Amino acid sequence: MLFGAAAALRFDCPDDPQSVELQAKIKAEGHAAALEAYSGLKPEAPLFGRILDVYRALAVAGK
Secondary structure, eight states: OHHHHHHHHHOOOTTOHHHHHHHHHHHHHOHHHHHHHHHOOOTTSHHHHHHHHHHHHHHHHTO
16 A cells, blocks of 8 residues: 555656646645645554655655
8 A cells, every 4th residue: 555655646647637637736735735635644644654755765766
């Protein structure tokens, strides 16, 4: 679940309208706000921070 949610936030496909919407949300409000909006998780939820940790790790791994 952690990896799947984090990977979904990283999905960036200009031909996919949902991806475009998600990436616009991330650019406008940040990845934490996007995670909350699209997953329904609140920042105080134990999984929230762990998903964001994996999200950041995927950015490093992709370089």
